[in-house]
Amino acid sequence: MGEAFFTGVTEPIRYGGPDSTDPLEFKVWQPERLVLGKPMVEWLRPGVCVWHSFSWDGRDMFGAGTLDRPWLGGADDMAASRERLAAAFEFLAKLGAPYYCFHDRDVAPEGSSFAEFRANLDALADEAAGYQEQTGVRLLWGTANLFTDPRYQAGAATNPDPEVFAYAAAQVKHMLEVTQRLGGTNYVLWGGREGYDTLLNTDLRREGEQLARFLHLVVEHKARIGFGGQLLIEPKPMEPTKHQYDYDAQSVHGFLARHGLDGEYRLNIEANHATLAGHSFHHEVAYAAANGMLGSIDANRGDPQVGWDTDQFPNSVDDLVMPLYEILRAGGLGQGGFNFDAKLRRQSTDRDDLFHAHVGALDTLAMALLAAADLVERGDLAAGVEARYAGWGGELGRSILGGGLSLADLEARVAAGAISPVRRSGGQERLENVVNRSVWSAARKA
Ligand code: XUL
Ligand code: CO
16 A cells, blocks of 8 residues: 555554543544444444545635645546545555445546546546455445536436436446445435426426436346345435435335335435434434334534534534434444545645544444443333333224224223323433433443
8 A cells, every 4th residue: 555645644543542642543443342242343334435535625615625635636537536546545544444435426537428437437446446455445335426517407317308317327327337346335326416496497296207217227227237235315305406305214215115116225314414304313313213214324413503514524422322222223234334424624624634533433433332332231211112102012002003993983982981091201301311321321431
């Protein structure tokens, strides 16, 4: 491995323990530490994203790039792309994160035709395969960028022009194959522009049908090539469009069921997308888990005062404990993982800031995992939920759910005075204390 870019960090980041004062040592993250009988790394399967960490120079809609990114150098050609890949794998090897994720366009220059883009991507995928071999880093997921190029201004699958649909299909076909070649365990579809800016020019019925057709085509191609990974849809309610069809976990689930696609896709839940949808991250993960739709996680956070997708690195244990509790109770993420879909603040200009961000994110995630495991082990939260619904295990509850009682039957029972509900406390504050107890207890034992 070259040592060209991250010269401020000469050795792989080590575990220093909770009392370490070295900002570039892990305080909690110990990949092999057993949690509920399984190594931390297997519960979390954390990954680094190429787009925010290596392809972005800090530019925003008000100003130019600010970050020190010598591998970008302003060019979008094969030489610059090779440098970027070298930088990414040097970083990954030093951080010790086991996975990475990328869009086709994050690694390959567009060229002047689709055929050229495809050839560029193939050449860089070969190079990535070599780095994977050398470093042991694996691909968590691949995806196609169907939102940056101006051709996608009105969407990809939901575009009014079938030629744009065809272009998107070509891109996804190829990237699915590249993901398979690199051993990716998931393929993600995020429909950034699958939505509308105004209803004045939009046919909702047609766009829904187009999207369903597209998703069916991906399922068919997955079967044709024998891709063993999971297909994932990443919900987001808006941005860049005013309204995105894959609004949240529940709308995607409903859409898939309506079009005979449930069972084919699961969800890639992103924390900041959940909050943009007016939900908590906990809600989205809990919904996915409750409906067998939990696939993978894009870990990040928003800012409570800023209403857009700020994609900050996760740094709050409190935000992550309950999503992790749901994940543990669901038996884990299976083939999924935690991709840090997070970017530095524009003023965090040093190359080393990337290490600080990921070290903090891994430690935060690890600490939240310990707290969630403590909650699972103590079991009182789950026991409380069980007890709350105990009535449904009795004669009345079973008869209602079994379809044995009509509205008239129920009216008769109520009128006969056989039914007299007793109010019980939901105990929210007591339960919030239970969660805090596990957070504090896990911190003491870290
Ligand atoms: C955008 C976003 C994407 C997807 C992959 O908000 O989260 O980076 O994760 O296309
Ligand atoms: Co994301």
